[in-house]
Amino acid sequence: MAPIHPQLHPAVTFNNKGFHNPARYERYLKYFRHRPLYPSFTIHPSSFQKYDLDVSGLIHNLGWDSLFENRRFSQCPEAVRMFYASLKRGPGPSPSFFTTVVYHHEILVTPSLLAEILGLPSQGSSAATNDDFAEIRFDYGSALESLTHDIGRHFPNRLSAGRLADLFKVMYFFITRILLPRSVSRNELAHPSDVWIMANARDRVHLNFSSLMFAHMIMYGDENYSGPLPFGPQITRLLYSLGIDLSDKILLCDIREDLRAQHILVRVDASVGRRKPVICSGGEKLAAIPKTQLVHALLDAASVALDQQIQSIKSKELCYLELCKAQVDLAKETEPSDLQEKEEDGVSDYESPPEYEF
Secondary structure, eight states, rough: OOOOOTTTSSSOOOTTTTTHHHHHHHHHHHHHSSSOOOOOOOOOOGGTTTTTOOOHHHHHHHGGGHHHSSSSSEEEEHHHHHHHHHHHEEEETTOOEEEEEEEEEEEEEEEHHHHHHHTTOOOOOOEEEOOOOEEEOOOHHHHHHHHHHHHHHTTTTTTOHHHHHHHHHHHHHHHIIIIOGTTTSSOOOOOOHHHHHHHTTTOOOOEEEEHHHHHHHHHHTTOOOSSSSSTTTHHHHHHHHTTOOGGGGGGEEHHHHHHHHHHHOOOOOOSSOOOOOOOEEETEEEEOOOOHHHHHHHHHHHHHHHHHHHHHHHHHHHHHHHHHHHHHHHHHHOHHHHHHHHHHHHHHOOOOOOOEEE
């Protein structure tokens, strides 16, 4: 992989000793939430390998488990088509509520259910009602602020570059796998609409669920439609949780097909003007970079982080296999008489290596 241009990823510029002053830490949180997606201080990909922080607990607490599920999902295409075909405006506190019928079960689709169907993390998600549609907003700033608060409780005296790099790893993963689904295969370049998604991912992501669903429900509700169904696994999981029996109609679908379908369906409202990102390094302002370069720089950094993790796992596996092989060779070189004498004395130096599954 080609190295990232130093102007796009300068070395980290803030104090690695962390935030010993609580007031400085609060100012940092305020700054981080209201600044653009690409802040003035950045983290070089080489810092990813310096620290290891298990973010699985934080991800679970924030409701981000769906990001790390298997690549194959179960869905019921027939029930999902019924969900789309029967979708209509229904009674409720606001016209933004919908009703649908699946196997003679009437379902009131509330904004909270919309957020569950869309698969957005619980932290940072909010539902807004409108006279015409239900809008689900994902605020990246509050999610990152919650992550920094959680890390700050575990490490109250410091917030080092390595800890912040782990936050960026989570952010890169979410952007590349959810907001930029076309980049999952790494074979396609970012679309101009993806650039707007990236530019507004920090705090201006709007998912206009109702207008898009109504615009596509004729196609997705058609029995002859054989393409991927957007949010099929999420809708199937929701119907199953409501007590609808789908056991004999479940099929497997590939996550890439579902992501591509979601990409076609979801529209991001990028009407709010944003200033161009300016990177500052050592107090000197560099030239503003185009958004396309920004997207590719972030994707390259995410790839570097993932590749480093894979290489680290492979190196540990090789060391473990070499150790097992050395134990086996040592056992073969040991004479049977010596082993028999030691076993009679109740002492044995040889231990069979544990089984290792790939």
